[in-house]
Amino acid sequence: MVKQDYTVSFVTPAFLGDAEQNGSWRTPPFKALLRQWWRVAAAKEHNYNHVKLRETEGRLFGNAWLENNFSQSQVKLRLDNWRSGKMNAWAEAPKSISHPDIKFPVDANLYLGYGPLTRNKEAKKTTFKDKLNAAIQAEESNALKIIYADGSNSAIQNTLQIIHWLGTVGSRSRNGWGSLEFGGDGVVFKPLEQNNPLLQVISRPLEKCLELDWTHALGNDDKGLLIWRTKENYVSWREAMKDLAKIKIAFRTSLKFNRHNGQMDCRHLLAYPVTNHPVSVWGNQKRLANQLRFKVTKTAQGYIGVAYHLPCGIPSQLLNALTEADRNWIVKQQLGVWQKVHGILDQQMQRI
Template identity: 45%
Template sequence: MINRNELRIELLSPTFLGNAEKKGIWRTPPLKALLREWWRIAAAPAAGYRHQTLRDQEGMLFGQAWLESGASRSKVRLALAHWKEGKSQWGHQDQTVKHGEVKSPVGSQLYLGYGPLIYKRDTGLGLQNNSVLEAGGSNVLKLAWPAEETIIPQVLQLIHWFGTVGGRSRNGWGSLAFAGQDTLHAEQSALKAVLRPLIDCLQLDWPHAIGQDKQGALIWESKKPFADWVAAMRFLAQTKIEYRTMFSFSTGAGSNRIEDRHIIAYPVTHHDVRAWGGQARLANQLRFKLFRDSQQRLRARIYHTPHVCPLPDVRLDQLAVWQKIHGRLDQNPELQRLGGAQ
């Protein structure tokens, strides 16, 4: 038997999707990648957090060409109601934020979206490539999957709560929501099933859970709603700058040792690590998401999917680094842990 569902997707922030011609366009491959991403987190507990077991199960469900049993097609099928292109111009004025390590204020949109967004002296902030899907855009996702895959509804709920798609999506770009889905509350079983103690998460080198500590889930939400995504992204940019710059560098380019801020994300401009070379990458573990609360107001969410740094020769106390960041977020008067008064 096959289960089917149709979900109306709303984009809550601009979305940098690209096809082979680098044009921003609605496409199914990024949405399938998003399904796989949250499927891994939802399925990880039952697999005992064993990556090889999870990889084999994922291949059998979503398609693969590496198992000894032979290549298989995906059992999950996706279709979109339309494949429309986005706008070709960036028509939004950037809002600046303070950065303690540079003399002048920095643009919040450029800070969080550098790459898809670029700044040119003659034209100002614009798009690197041809187009972007604007906030407020919508589509209908048609989804079919085997009835025995009972975890898929949980995956869809997690995507609604935490999912982002496209370029710089870890910084809150490409935040999406499914119409009619519940807002996130601490008692939701779909969330509890994917929480894991921070110290246990740091035993593995891949994102497999949302962390938790003695204070609860490592999920923070803005106390106040925002008028639009522009204001929300400015808030997230300022928040990110504050917790990153709390770790000062004592070295510069070509450093012969790793410092605390390197653990947050890498590379860091003007602060590369010689031993890691020019190709080392650490994605942000703290992720941003825009969402609508129970009153349909736009708010911001920050959550942590912790894992140990997979790069070699890391002798820092990574647990201590993350605990300092969590403490800073807890002290931010504009944030509250999940479950606080709305």
């Protein structure tokens, strides 16, 4: 077994809850994060075959379903402690931004963190939901030990490198909360650069990614990888998050609702549900997670916001619930919708 020690630090506050939804350091979310990005790192090697990939994942991370091959996990994680988060109240000053669909200024923190965050109407400020001890604050760190089978060394190392580049954890992590980084004595991770061989291995053309209904690769197009960074370097994570909120509003509101009420429309392809614009056959219970994700990264020049696209088709459970007309509409429109979103990001940000 190989044993490696790291320091894991949060760049932005993490809504990483325990059983009572209070902010707390726990290993299960980090184990889930490792598995999530391992799938992306290993997908090409398995020819993007989800059945073979799942079998290998089961043998590496443990399973109770492989016939005659049940196994415990060969990967173990240990945190130095499982302490509660230190952010006991949301004291961040509102970062007001404008939204074309809303008449009054919007707090960027609330826009990207709605759920664990809410608005106190009486005090007219953003607060934790239900006033719980809901976050691990930025700059908090913990010692993390990872133990794994020697034969898995390259796969685990590649996965940790990808997490260092793009990983976030906890509630609303796809919006940049819970952005993390690894460090430690003698630990060296490479910077996020377009020509890194590992990034090329885990990327596929956008059109190919949309053919599968599960997350398996970063997208690329004729301009390169679908990874962007903010044009500016900021002195704090707060300013980087504010910029990401403005960028999200820009690409979402560029997609207007032009079809009849209850039909699938362009903005539904980004994530679902959409406030005040339900798809009739999906109702309010169906969920489509964001494919376009954010992260805040700390560099020698300051903080930057990162956006990246892990494209995939609409999951079959959602697709099969739609009318035939809406399914045909998706086939014709899906690629063009994402290309329009990428065009907005090319204007608002810059490719790595």
